[in-house]
Amino acid sequence: MAKVLVVYASMTGNTEEMAEAIVDGLKESGAEIVLKSVLDANASEMAHYDGILLGAYTWGDGELPDEFLDFYEEMDEVSLEGRKAAAFGSADSSYPLFGAAVDILTAKLKQIGAEIAMEGLKIELCPSEDEKEHCRAYGRKFAEKLA
Ligand SMILES: Cc1cc2nc3c(=O)[nH]c(=O)nc-3n(C[C@H](O)[C@H](O)[C@H](O)COP(=O)(O)O)c2cc1C
Incomplete structure (x- = not known):
């Protein structure tokens, strides 16, 4: 059975809601x-x-x-060769660099050897019901890539 780690930072709860919906999708795979x-x-x-x-x-x-900076620095000490990975996050398109943290994490995962299994998932602010379903589908698809 595949093992998946989901690590998130969320100040006002939007990314946490994304993480929970993604986990719901992952769980359907039995991971x-x-x-x-x-x-x-x-x-x-x-x-x-x-x-x-x-x-x-x-x-x-x-x-x-x-709160992600220590973890991000520690990532340089880790090799993720043979692992599949992706990044996600809530963001606000009124800022010039929409969801840049997702791109920063994706680049670092790639740099330390992970295979980027899915394009980064960015959601505008608080996920709607449709967007939560999109997050669940994202989790399901990620689990399929591990099979
Ligand atoms: C001071 C500040 C700076 C921000 N800068 C950006 C930014 O550069 N790009 C972006 O897409 N969103 C930016 N945001 C928006 C947050 O990423 C957005 O509110 C997000 O939904 C917060 O997610 P959370 O509920 O998981 O904490 C910023 C928000 C604040 C308060």
Whole structure:
């Protein structure tokens, strides 16, 4: 059975809602899933999973949230060769760099050897019911890629 780690940062709950919907989709595949706030996670844990999904809202001027910075730095010490990964996050298109944190995380996952299994998923602010279904479908599709 595939093991998937989902790590997220969410200040006002939008990315957390995305993470929960993605996990619902993943669960339909029977995968073993661990969902964690980035504050409770260490990047070295990623090496114990077949699939890794990282979620973050975008902060500042197209930046990662501060609470993701330690994890992001620790990622340089980890090799994800042979693992599949993707990134997601809530964002706000009124900012010039829409969802840039998703692109930053995707680039780092690729740099440390992961195969990027799915394009990053960016949702405008709070996910609607339709968007939550899109998140569930994203989780289902990611699980299929691990099979
Ligand atoms: C100070 C500040 C800076 C932000 N900068 C960006 C940005 O550069 N790009 C973007 O897409 N969204 C930006 N956002 C919007 C957040 O990413 C958005 O509100 C998101 O839904 C928050 O997700 P969360 O509920 O998971 O915390 C910013 C929000 C704040 C408060």
